[in-house]
Amino acid sequence: GAAASRSADHSSKYSFEGIGGQDRAKNELIEALDFLIKPEQIAKFGIRPIKGILLTGPPGTGKTLMAKAAANYSDAVFIGVSGSEFVEMYVGVGAGRIRSLFKEARQSAQKQKKSNAIIFIDEIDAIGGKREGGQQREYDQTLNQLLTEMDGLYEQESPRILIMAATNRKEMLDPALLRPGRFDRHIQVDMPDKKGRKQILELHAANKPLAEDVDMDKVAEETFNFSGAQLESVLNEAAIYAMREQREWIEARHLSYAIDKVMMGEKTDRETNE
Ligand code: ATP
Numbered sequence: 001g002a003a004a005s006r007s008a009d010h011s012s013k014y015s016f017e018g019i020g021g022q023d024r025a026k027n028e029l030i031e032a033l034d035f036l037i038k039p040e041q042i043a044k045f046g047i048r049p050i051k052g053i054l055l056t057g058p059p060g061t062g063k064t065l066m067a068k069a070a071a072n073y074s075d076a077v078f079i080g081v082s083g084s085e086f087v088e089m090y091v092g093v094g095a096g097r098i099r100s101l102f103k104e105a106r107q108s109a110q111k112q113k114k115s116n117a118i119i120f121i122d123e124i125d126a127i128g129g130k131r132e133g134g135q136q137r138e139y140d141q142t143l144n145q146l147l148t149e150m151d152g153l154y155e156q157e158s159p160r161i162l163i164m165a166a167t168n169r170k171e172m173l174d175p176a177l178l179r180p181g182r183f184d185r186h187i188q189v190d191m192p193d194k195k196g197r198k199q200i201l202e203l204h205a206a207n208k209p210l211a212e213d214v215d216m217d218k219v220a221e222e223t224f225n226f227s228g229a230q231l232e233s234v235l236n237e238a239a240i241y242a243m244r245e246q247r248e249w250i251e252a253r254h255l256s257y258a259i260d261k262v263m264m265g266e267k268t269d270r271e272t273n274e
Pocket of ligand 1: 018019020021022058059060061062063064065066122166168200203227228229230232
């Protein structure tokens with residue numbers, strides 16, 4: 001379907017080299033993907049194949065990028081969906097959507113002659129939150145369908161399907177999702193440290209004209225506790241300032257304004273949410 005081809009475009013564009021910092025998370029993910037790519041080896045050691053990988057960590061740290069890079073790395077078709085799409089669906093619709101996700105993954109892998117498929121569910125807490133008294137039934141059905149699909153995956157199957165999911169609220173997830181054979185691999189994607197921030201800034205500055213007075217080390221220093229998404233915004237805002245002033249280059253002061261703006265923006269967002 002449309003979603004499959006849209007996602008397939010993405011999977012060829014994203015790679016682990018395009019993700020700044022996150023060395024530990026990247027290495028853990030690559031190790032898990034090698035299990036997917038080299039099934040003979042894991043069979044030899046009698047290792048249970050991985051069905052589900054859960055990426056946890058704060059918003060904007062690159063979890064979606066990781067999932068897309070994973071598809072690229074393992075030459076898999078990428079099918080992405082957000083848990084938030086399932087909220088307020090009528091009874092049964094969510095479960096049907098889960099079923100068609102898996103069908104879509106199999107069909108588009110077959111069509112593109114790929115032996116792997118990755119289904120990525122962002123904000124999985126929206127479908128797989130803890131089931132407490134008074135929950136809606138459609139909600140249960142969606143989660144149950146996901147569990148059923150996962151339990152029904154076989155290692156000999158072609159294409160092999162890997163489910164990746166992301167959440168920034170791991171403690172909210174229904175324990176049923178975390179059982180062995182389901183999402184039993186957890187990879188923490190943290191806020192970037194200074195070195196990571198510098199890498200992310202440099203990645204997003206690659207297509208921008210920077211003046212000589214820009215010191216990325218200093219920018220990385222001044223963006224303490226910024227996520228990758230915020231760092232991307234800093235560069236984008238700085239470019240807008242420079243363009244507005246009709247300068248040739250993005251100067252250090254444009255970056256300073258941009259840092260302030262992104263920091264302020266975050267504050268007002270938080271205040272309005274409260
Ligand atoms: P959310 O939980 O809000 O969905 P996320 O963790 O999935 O966030 P992404 O959607 O992957 O985050 O990141 C958003 C954008 O921020 C990316 O498209 C990219 O531009 C930038 N970004 C985030 N992290 C990184 C990173 N480590 N390296 C390079 N760019 C990054």
